[in-house]
Amino acid sequence: MSEQRIVTNIENGTVIDHIPAGKGMKVFEILKLEKHEDRSVILINTLSRKMGRKDVIKVENKEIEEKEINKIALIAPNATISIIKNWEVVEKRKVVLPEILENVINCPNKNCITNSEENVKSKLVVEKKEPLKLRCWYCERIFGVEEIL
Amino acid sequence: MELKIVWSLKNRDIISIRDLKKEEIELILDEAEVMEKKLKNEEPLYQMKDKVLASLFFEPSTKTRLSFNAAMQKLGGKVIEIEYSTATKNLIDKVKMIESYCNVIVLRHPREGSARLAAEISEKPVINAGDGSNQHPTQTLIDLFTIRKLKGKIEGLNVSLIGDLKYNAVIKSLFYALAVFKANITLASPPELQMPWENIEEVRDKFGVKIFHTNSLHSAIEEADVLYVCGVKKDKFGDIFEAEKIQKNFRITQEILENAKKDMVILHPLPKDIEIDSSIDKTKFAKYYEQASYSLPVRMALLSLVVA
Numbered sequence: 001m002s003e004q005r006i007v008t009n010i011e012n013g014t015v016i017d018h019i020p021a022g023k024g025m026k027v028f029e030i031l032k033l034e035k036h037e038d039r040s041v042i043l044i045n046t047l048s049r050k051m052g053r054k055d056v057i058k059v060e061n062k063e064i065e066e067k068e069i070n071k072i073a074l075i076a077p078n079a080t081i082s083i084i085k086n087w088e089v090v091e092k093r094k095v096v097l098p099e100i101l102e103n104v105i106n107c108p109n110k111n112c113i114t115n116s117e118e119n120v121k122s123k124l125v126v127e128k129k130e131p132l133k134l135r136c137w138y139c140e141r142i143f144g145v146e147e148i149l
Numbered sequence: 150m151e152l153k154i155v156w157s158l159k160n161r162d163i164i165s166i167r168d169l170k171k172e173e174i175e176l177i178l179d180e181a182e183v184m185e186k187k188l189k190n191e192e193p194l195y196q197m198k199d200k201v202l203a204s205l206f207f208e209p210s211t212k213t214r215l216s217f218n219a220a221m222q223k224l225g226g227k228v229i230e231i232e233y234s235t236a237t238k239n240l241i242d243k244v245k246m247i248e249s250y251c252n253v254i255v256l257r258h259p260r261e262g263s264a265r266l267a268a269e270i271s272e273k274p275v276i277n278a279g280d281g282s283n284q285h286p287t288q289t290l291i292d293l294f295t296i297r298k299l300k301g302k303i304e305g306l307n308v309s310l311i312g313d314l315k316y317n318a319v320i321k322s323l324f325y326a327l328a329v330f331k332a333n334i335t336l337a338s339p340p341e342l343q344m345p346w347e348n349i350e351e352v353r354d355k356f357g358v359k360i361f362h363t364n365s366l367h368s369a370i371e372e373a374d375v376l377y378v379c380g381v382k383k384d385k386f387g388d389i390f391e392a393e394k395i396q397k398n399f400r401i402t403q404e405i406l407e408n409a410k411k412d413m414v415i416l417h418p419l420p421k422d423i424e425i426d427s428s429i430d431k432t433k434f435a436k437y438y439e440q441a442s443y444s445l446p447v448r449m450a451l452l453s454l455v456v457a
Contacts, residue, residue: 111281113262117240120266133347138262140165140283142347 013038013060013084019076021045024055027079030071030149036062070104073097074132074145100125101134108147112139124148158454162268163276165284166322171329178294180450181443188223188446196457197226203251204230205244206278207237207258212419212441213278213288217255220448224457226252237263241270248273253456256280274455282316282382288418289322291447293330295440296375299414303330309369311337312379312399312424314344319418320379321348328352335361337369339395342381366399371408376401376415376434380424393423402426406434416440 019027024042033040038060048054064072064081072079073095083091103121107114114122114136123137135142156176163169187194202221206214218228229250231243240263248254248271256264257278264277264284279285296303308327314320314336324344327334336344349360363369370376378401383392400423401415417425417437429435 107262109261111259111261113240113258113260113266113280116238116260117266119241127351136262138265139260139281140167140265141261142345142351 009087010058010060010084011087013058013062014064015082015084015089016057016059016064016072016076017054017080017082018048018051019055019057019072019079020051021053021055023075024057026075026149027055027072028057030075031057031059031064031068033057033059038062067104069095070098070101074101074105074149077129077132097126097129097132100137105148107136107139107141108143109136109139109141112136112141114138158451160274161455162264162274163286163451163455164264164268165277166286166289166326166329167284169286174290174293174326174329177290177447177450177454178297180454181290181294181447184446184449184453185443188449193225194223194449195225196453197221197224200226200253200456201251202226202228202452202456203247203254204228205247205254205256205258206230206233207256207263208279209233210257210279212444213257216444217276217278217287217448217452220445220452223445224449224453226452240267244271244275253452276451276455279318282318282321284322285318285418286322287448287451288319288444289326290451291440291444292319292323292377292416292418293326294443294447295416295436298443299436299439300374303327303332306332306374307335307372308332308375308377309335309337309373310344310377310379311366311369311401313342313381314338314379315342316382317379320344320377323377324348325352328356328358331356331358333359333361335363335369335373337363337366339381339399340364341395366401366405367408370405370413372410373413374410376409376413378415378417378424380422396423400424400426401429403428403432406432409434 024044028042040059043056045053046056063083077097079095081093082089101124107122114120124134125137127133127135132145133142156172221228244267254273254275255278256267259281261281261283264280268275277284277286310320381392381396383389414436415434419437419441
């Protein structure tokens with residue numbers, strides 16, 4: 001079976017493609033797919049014409065939500081999301097890192113007010129894209145991806 | 150005809166020095182000059198007549214609290230205060246309740262970002278009097294006013310920031326502001342208390358200023374026009390003994406000032422601990438008491454521009 005068949009061969013669910021090689025496990029973790037009740041697969045170091053090597057995740061019976069797409073964008077800013085229904089790709093889109101991530105991930109600063117006050121949504125502003133740096137709107141601290149995830 | 154932009158701070162929240170343009174900072178400093186003259190002439194002032202300042206301090210800071218209260222009263226206004234409390238939860242409820250009693254809120258809170266949150270939920274302007282180790286913008290305005298007063302300018306001066314550069318909100322605010330004014334900045338701290346790299350990178354990228362690093366007090370002092378000294382925040386260390394050891398190794402003494410420029414000045418946000426030897430208080434270098442006296446005209450200027 002070709003690698004392409006392995007990636008697309010699910011009846012219903014989501015395929016996350018073009019994840020940089022080696023980052024698939026991290027995407028799997030932040031989406032908490034280990035808790036997903038149906039099957040999930042990670043393809044590591046699969047061949048890619050564009051990227052040389054890439055990771056791919058397919059998840060059965062789950063449509064990735066906007067908030068989750070924003071999380072993926074933190075690790076794999078060029079990933080593509082394909083929604084599969086009845087064996088067909090019904091929607092395909094690139095993840096886009098928004099300028100502001102609201103309520104996507106908690107501020108890593110434990111002393112930030114967003115981590116103590118109830119009903120306050122976290123708000124992280126993209127300060128720099130390469131390498132990715134985010135600033136907490138409230139505590140003003142700047143974080144790299146490794147500190148956030 | 151030349152168009153002139155008129156800067157205004159009316160109803161503005163003062164949360165972070167990052168929010169202020171250079172022209173807005175200069176507006177506050179110029180207004181503080183006016184206030185200082187009026188104080189000297191003992192002119193009666195009424196800009197804040199019938200206005201109320203709500204002072205919300207969730208951690209002790211005698212100098213900041215008293216100088217805000219005095220500034221409001223000098224302008225003819227009134228002050229209401231919460232009983233000092235370390236119960237920092239439910240900030241939203243407290244701000245929502247108190248805003249209806251006042252025209253301006255001055256907030257001191259141990260959590261970073263608390264002032265920004267308060268400003269988002271309050272209809273009344275909020276002034277940040279220190280939010281954890283994040284920002285202390287009004288202290289920075291006092292520091293800039295003092296430097297301008299003593300040296301006639303800020304741009305191009307060699308300013309050395311010395312001590313705890315990691316946890317101190319005063320230092321982080323001042324560091325950014327000095328970059329706005331294109332001062333040459335030297336950072337001197339024990340290795341454990343260095344300025345976070347992200348803060349350094351930020352001001353370099355935005356303002357292209359020269360920043361020097363050193364672990365040596367001698368080299369930080371040699372070329373300095375201004376020494377800004379901050380003590381070690383002992384509560385950030387698990388081991389108080391370790392904190393004291395670090396502080397003792399990084400202490401300003403008469404001996405260490407032997408190679409300083411003759412007109413160099415030492416500033417400190419006060420109160421001091423052991424980071425400056427008390428014998429220095431009487432020398433020509435010590436300007437921290439003068440600096441503290443400027444907290445009144447600067448905070449009067451700020452209140453007047455934001456509220457009156």
